[in-house]
Amino acid sequence: AQSVAQPEDQVNVAEGNPLTVKCTYSVSGNPYLFWYVQYPNRGLQFLLKYITGDNLVKGSYGFEAEFNKSQTSFHLKKPSALVSDSALYFCAVRDRAGNTPLVFGKGTRLSVIA
Amino acid sequence: EPEVTQTPSHQVTQMGQEVILRCVPISNHLYFYWYRQILGQKVEFLVSFYNNEISEKSEIFDDQFSVERPDGSNFTLKIRSTKLEDSAMYFCAGGRGGTDTQYFGPGTRLTVL
Numbered sequence A: 001a002q003s004v005a006q007p008e009d010q011v012n013v014a015e016g017n018p019l020t021v022k023c024t025y026s027v028s029g030n031p032y033l034f035w036y037v038q039y040p041n042r043g044l045q046f047l048l049k050y051i052t053g054d055n056l057v058k059g060s061y062g063f064e065a066e067f068n069k070s071q072t073s074f075h076l077k078k079p080s081a082l083v084s085d086s087a088l089y090f091c092a093v094r095d096r097a098g099n100t101p102l103v104f105g106k107g108t109r110l111s112v113i114a
Numbered sequence B: 001e002p003e004v005t006q007t008p009s010h011q012v013t014q015m016g017q018e019v020i021l022r023c024v025p026i027s028n029h030l031y032f033y034w035y036r037q038i039l040g041q042k043v044e045f046l047v048s049f050y051n052n053e054i055s056e057k058s059e060i061f062d063d064q065f066s067v068e069r070p071d072g073s074n075f076t077l078k079i080r081s082t083k084l085e086d087s088a089m090y091f092c093a094g095g096r097g098g099t100d101t102q103y104f105g106p107g108t109r110l111t112v113l
Helices: none
Strands: A003-005 A010-014 A019-021 A024-026 A032-038 A044-050 A056-058 A064-068 A073-078 A087-094 A108-113 B005-007 B010-013 B019-024 B031-037 B043-050 B053-057 B065-068 B075-079 B088-095 B108-112
Touching: A003 A087, A010 A019, A019 A108, A024 A073, A032 A064, A032 A073, A044 A056, A044 A064, A044 A073, A073 A087, B005 B088, B010 B019, B019 B031, B019 B088, B019 B108, B043 B065, B043 B075, B075 B088
Parallel strands: A010 A108, B010 B108
Antiparallel strands: A003 A024, A019 A073, A032 A044, A032 A087, A056 A064, A064 A073, A087 A108, B005 B019, B019 B075, B031 B043, B031 B088, B043 B053, B065 B075, B088 B108
16 A cells, blocks of 8 residues: 655744755556645645655645655655745655556645744 | 636535535546545545546545536536535546646535534
8 A cells, every 4th residue: 555654733934045845655566656735724835746756856836755766755846935935745655557546645834924 | 828627616515415526627638537635634635537437436436526628628526415524625636637737726615514
């Protein structure tokens, strides 16, 4: 069975500092990994995904994530945080292509302080 | 850019009543999903739908739930007799399959009193 762990409920970072939101996963086959962001009273917005190829994936709003197979991790990063990045971030995985559902982590609330 | 839309944004109902949540997926999507998020908890898969039939469902998706795509554009989730524990945000999602991303709608907040 697939699973995702986001070990931090909350991450606080000062504006302008780099941020990292952690995610580890467990799948039986090849992982397809995703990050979504949820702003208050809004739906889930796609940020980026890893399917294959380069381990460093770049996405929307300056975010990137690094796939690390040996550590089964897919941490989300941004070199310089903005106050507007404050939101709930979800990591998700599925283990094969096709019509498979996403399995989500519990989410990490990011607060960027001015 | 096309978006997934959902109506209503908020639905309040009495326990035991039937509700229908509606979604209009992006037109070139082939696979459709419903997920839910109970307040403060993670997003959970309910059901996936392809070629006019359910392709996968979770343990949450019991006989009280049903889905259909009645007219080729709308995708609906019906809860036949709502329970208090059905209170949650319900998200519709769609994609083209393969390695394609699933795109989510803004959600319907269901409150069962």
